[in-house]
Amino acid sequence: MSFLFLFLLSLAPLFHSSSPLPYPYNTSFHIDCGSSTPSTDSYNISWLPDKFFTGGSTSVVSEPLHFHLQHEKTLRYFPLSSGKKNCYNIPLPAGRYYIRTFTVYDNYDGKSHSPSFDASVEGTLVFSWRSPWPESLTRDGAYSDLFAFVKDGQLDLCFYSIATDPPVIASLEVVQIDPLSYNSAQTGDSYILVNYGRLSPGSSQWGPGFTSDPDAFGRSWQSDSDYRAGKSESAKVITTKEKITGTEKAPNYFPMKLYQSAVTIEGRLEYELPVDAKLDYLVWFHFAEIDSTVKKAGERVFDVLVNDKNVSRVDIFKEVGSFVAYSLNYTEKNLSSSVLNVKLSPVAGAPLICGLENYAMVPADLATVPEQVVAMKALKDSLCVPDRMGWNGDPCAPTDWDAWEGVTCHTNKNGTGLVITQM
Numbered sequence: 001m002s003f004l005f006l007f008l009l010s011l012a013p014l015f016h017s018s019s020p021l022p023y024p025y026n027t028s029f030h031i032d033c034g035s036s037t038p039s040t041d042s043y044n045i046s047w048l049p050d051k052f053f054t055g056g057s058t059s060v061v062s063e064p065l066h067f068h069l070q071h072e073k074t075l076r077y078f079p080l081s082s083g084k085k086n087c088y089n090i091p092l093p094a095g096r097y098y099i100r101t102f103t104v105y106d107n108y109d110g111k112s113h114s115p116s117f118d119a120s121v122e123g124t125l126v127f128s129w130r131s132p133w134p135e136s137l138t139r140d141g142a143y144s145d146l147f148a149f150v151k152d153g154q155l156d157l158c159f160y161s162i163a164t165d166p167p168v169i170a171s172l173e174v175v176q177i178d179p180l181s182y183n184s185a186q187t188g189d190s191y192i193l194v195n196y197g198r199l200s201p202g203s204s205q206w207g208p209g210f211t212s213d214p215d216a217f218g219r220s221w222q223s224d225s226d227y228r229a230g231k232s233e234s235a236k237v238i239t240t241k242e243k244i245t246g247t248e249k250a251p252n253y254f255p256m257k258l259y260q261s262a263v264t265i266e267g268r269l270e271y272e273l274p275v276d277a278k279l280d281y282l283v284w285f286h287f288a289e290i291d292s293t294v295k296k297a298g299e300r301v302f303d304v305l306v307n308d309k310n311v312s313r314v315d316i317f318k319e320v321g322s323f324v325a326y327s328l329n330y331t332e333k334n335l336s337s338s339v340l341n342v343k344l345s346p347v348a349g350a351p352l353i354c355g356l357e358n359y360a361m362v363p364a365d366l367a368t369v370p371e372q373v374v375a376m377k378a379l380k381d382s383l384c385v386p387d388r389m390g391w392n393g394d395p396c397a398p399t400d401w402d403a404w405e406g407v408t409c410h411t412n413k414n415g416t417g418l419v420i421t422q423m
């Protein structure tokens, strides 16, 4: 008995030194838009009452019992009397952030008209909602997320009304992430990565907001079953409870759970992911050999093809062995179709995949030159500009919005920023 005790004691420091360092980024906000009280949800996430908004009003979905989380029931909307442009301006340290919104209509205003509006992050257009919304979005709502750099110490998430529709938001979450994640050492800090699919093959939806499974970045992962194409619909699911090594590591902190399930099929495994044309897409593939009957290199080999281009040949065991995470990424440039097709084509054995992520790489739009932003904010305060003028966020960006009523902007001489040319 005492021997066992000593044995455990001597092992303890060993475990300690081999465990990963704690997640070093500690800025996060979970804002329950439209709510006046703080709350903690069933996944132990603490929600702040609504704050940091420039205007608008609050409301509640028409059928609160249809929504199981408190933050999904209350919302903030921005009627035209608040101006065409409204924002959440959140002070936070310069860095990179995961930003997630929950958007729902559920006929909160009794008008049976889902609204058309745009949303921007740091002056770049990221989401466009157009009426009529699909039935599931109208009634159940949807989470949308992206990764963005915030360089000026304040996150600007802005909404722009189309026609006279009031933009609406039910919750806003912001989690600081590693600035080097998702390949930014190569791509730089001027892209916003907008989530077009983050799949966990062989699992149902999990992660923050859906289950209590952790993900340091706050990412949630969805089932792949709706995206499998052709014969792949009948692919076999494999799961394991074994520990997978090489997970939860800087800079991407991919969670272990991602690699504990997979799908596999005799033959070709195929996915079709919906996309919008004319953008570049960053695709991440996640693998782990979690089938213990595969015991050596060469037993499971397959080629990964994106839109029929051969990206890489994969032999998971040869690269990392068993029960170890192995990830790859690929950028598909200037997509011309509305579908991104991924095929795992067998060379030996059956292809297998644990995770698939697809992000649109949205280039950051030009912003108003900093001196003018400061000057315009001072002018707005001294003039007491009425709310309906919508003088919120960047005066000129995004460039395709008529951002501040009565203010005309142009690109400066060397094309590095926007300047106000007329008021």
Ligand SMILES: *[C@@H]1O[C@H](CO)[C@@H](O)[C@H](O)[C@H]1NC(C)=O
Pocket: 024, 025, 026, 027
């Ligand atoms: C958050 O992290 C920074 C360093 O990244 C540290 O200086 C600060 O003390 C941390 N704050 C808390 C509340 O842990």
Ligand SMILES: *[C@@H]1O[C@H](CO)[C@@H](O)[C@H](O)[C@H]1NC(C)=O
Pocket: 044, 046
């Ligand atoms: C919930 O979160 C708090 C900190 O936000 C922590 O102290 C507490 O242990 C957590 N409780 C559970 C059940 O995880």
Ligand SMILES: *[C@@H]1O[C@H](CO)[C@@H](O)[C@H](O)[C@H]1NC(C)=O
Pocket: 303, 310, 311, 312, 313
């Ligand atoms: C696909 O590309 C890999 C190198 O990335 C190569 O080893 C493999 O043979 C190629 N597959 C085919 C079918 O050409």
Ligand SMILES: *[C@@H]1O[C@H](CO)[C@@H](O)[C@H](O)[C@H]1NC(C)=O
Pocket: 183, 186, 327, 328, 329, 330
């Ligand atoms: C991602 O792709 C870049 C560029 O091709 C490469 O340098 C990097 O090593 C890749 N990372 C992983 C984890 O595959």
Ligand SMILES: *[C@@H]1O[C@H](CO)[C@@H](O)[C@H](O)[C@H]1NC(C)=O
Pocket: 278, 334, 336
């Ligand atoms: C993207 O493709 C379209 C045609 O599909 C072409 O007109 C355009 O010039 C391309 N853009 C870039 C940056 O390559």
Ligand SMILES: *[C@@H]1O[C@H](CO)[C@@H](O)[C@H](O)[C@H]1NC(C)=O
Pocket: 412, 413, 414, 416
């Ligand atoms: C562009 O011009 C502005 C002044 O209009 C100047 O402050 C800035 O440094 C210039 N940038 C470059 C890259 O030349």
